[in-house]
Ligand code: B12
């Protein structure tokens with residue numbers, strides 16, 4: 124018996140989506156096989172990583188990651204420039220967390236100015252995220268889309284409860300859009316359908332099936348992503364072909380494993396490496412399941428996931 | 437590939453003699469195909485047929501153990517490519533590599549660290565499963581001494597002997613033969629000598645070749661020498677090779693019934709940087725490795741890898757859950773605080789761990805919500821005011837308490853009003869949102 128490489132060819136293809144401008148533009152997706160199986164198909168674009176920054180000091184981040192940004196995080200623009208110039212970020216994700224009614228309830232207009240200031244200071248592609256408050260995001264993201272008009276940003280997240288206004292704004296200002304649902308392949312599919320029915324081009328969509336941290340539901344995210352990929356590739360389901368987002372940092376840097384000092388949990392080892400490894404392994408698992416775009420926080424985790432990606436292609 | 441009942445029937449004597457306990461050969465064949473009986477129940481079947489059926493009914497990926505005793509790790513026996521199709525069966529063993537020239541102190545320290553690596557996570561005991569001893573000295577006596585030292589300091593851990601020289605390996609294997617070490621270092625050139633050592637000592641063997649083509653030929657060769665417990669090493673070194681080779685080997689075994697690759701896989705994830713090593717090891721764990729070898733076992737690293745392995749290998753259909761019960765912590769009295777949560781294992785273990793940390797005697801009611809977390813159960817309508825009230829009333833807890841105060845998880849603060857209406861006479865207190873705030877909360881309640 125001699126070995127024949129068991130290849131599978133798929134009729135479907137992940138849509139290629141670009142964001143950003145000029146020579147800093149990034150393209151994600153475009154593969155017609157499962158992650159990194161380039162022996163049987165094309166994987167033209169590697170997964171991209173965006174550094175997460177916020178529009179107010181990140182006082183709820185644990186020290187391991189807070190310390191990295193302690194000199195820059197009091198000013199959003201400085202923080203953005205630090206990520207671009209010092210950390211060599213390929214892209215930046217600005218989370219407008221201060222707009223949340225339980226935080227500072229900052230107004231949409233105020234925030235629009237922050238978006239403009241950040242865009243004026245950087246040339247790498249920008250992802251603009253709301254605070255994940257359904258009603259407030261509907262206003263904030265509309266203002267943000269307008270403020271960033273012409274910059275080919277990714278805005279999000281549009282959810283079942285607020286997608287209409289956000290989709291309209293992304294359409295009007297020619298942005299890419301993240302559609303987020305809650306860990307369920309059918310909900311993800313349905314939301315993509317609703318959004319494209321509004322006339323939004325499916326080649327501008329990015330699916331966020333919702334992330335979860337290692338040890339805190341990662342297995343669900345992992346399997347939902349694999350199932351979305353298989354539906355898009357093997358069944359050629361057109362509604363399941365947008366690239367996938369993994370919003371890793373925000374889920375990782377709030378769980379006990381990234382926060383508890385070694386003195387409290389001597390069996391868990393150094394808190395610093397523990398947190399970085401947690402974000403790294405979560406992100407690496409996500410890209411194996413099909414994630415095309417990661418949002419992360421710790422530079423060392425980003426560096427190690429990048430090295431892993433370089434080894435994978 | 438398993439045969440159908442009809443295919444098996446064609447191989448039977450077709451005399452309907454009933455000696456097997458079935459009325460006809462066909463009935464027996466059908467039962468055999470379904471997996472309910474053994475071929476040996478038919479006394480008249482030819483040896484040739486027995487061999488054919490044995491071969492056909494063997495699982496597509498051979499299964500055997502790494503190591504001996506309670507801490508032996510089962511490998512192989514996988515049936516699917518994706519965990520959403522069916523639970524992955526045998527979690528990847530984590531092995532640490534040590535060089536024989538590292539010096540006695542370093543070798544002892546590593547072996548002891550492995551022997552003491554066990555931790556508890558979500559009710560499972562997890563540990564570094566194996567130690568690989570690599571021969572870099574080229575000195576047989578030194579290698580044997582290192583192997584013996586590891587065996588002595590880590591008396592229950594599985595051993596992998598990594599050495600290409602048959603003479604050196606033979607002496608080392610004999611020294612620890614009762615531990616059934618996995619022999620690593622077999623290539624096309626030394627296959628016969630290595631297979632003989634494996635056979636003589638009843639040990640499994642790693643077949644190492646460059647690429648799956650050469651590897652398939654090598655496993656057939658080794659099998660020809662009479663060794664069947666084989667582990668595959670395709671020479672994969674980069675993450676890309678790991679993903680591609682492991683995927684191809686598993687596909688060939690499962691979908692093409694290609695026996696030469698129907699074995700467990702070993703991958704090395706050794707890198708200079710410890711975090712990168714964790715990342716590459718996680719690639720191997722997610723993508724079908726049965727053993728992954730790393731170079732160091734910092735606690736933070738193994739914790740992350742144990743957790744990832746646990747996530748990948750949980751049953752996708754049934755969330756891990758614990759029994760519905762009112763658990764008593766630190767001998768509570770009638771006055772002690774009384775809390776409630778859901779029966780998702782992760783939730784239960786995190787919350788009960790924090791309650792124990794607090795050292796405050798208390799009771800924790802764990803309500804059956806089909807293994808869902810607090811918020812998921814609430815969103816799914818399984819952790820509602822009505823259901824909680826009913827559970828509390830039926831539990832008989834009122835007789836054991838001198839008070840009627842129930843502490844709710846902070847995430848479902850929204851339930852407190854409705855719950856006060858439904859649980860007459862009870863006070864509902866909203867606890868913290870995150871479990872790590874429980875100790876402070878409980879201490880302030882009883883002080
Ligand atoms: C994994 C997951 C799932 C898994 C289920 C996992 C499981 N076994 O429960 C699946 C995919 C099946 C799922 C399904 C759904 N999910 Co879901 N899911 C999650 C996710 C990602 C993680 C949940 C988890 O495991 N948390 C970890 C455990 C340990 O947390 P916990 O039980 O709450 O315990 C903590 C605290 O509550 C506290 N605590 C617990 N007990 C107690 C007790 C006391 C006394 C105290 C003081 C504290 C305390 O301590 C713990 C640690 O801090 C969350 C989002 C997220 N990232 O958190 C969404 C989430 C819970 N799901 C959500 C939803 C809506 C759903 C669905 C209804 C929607 C859908 N996708 O179809 C379904 C419903 C399920 C069904 N119909 O069967 C929502 C709930 C929204 C809301 N606020 O109501 C969430 C929050 C996602 C979101 N942001 O929208 N989900």
Ligand code: SF4
Nearest residue numbers: 452453454456461478
């Ligand atoms: S014992 Fe064998 S030959 Fe006799 S009925 Fe059973 S299968 Fe047929």
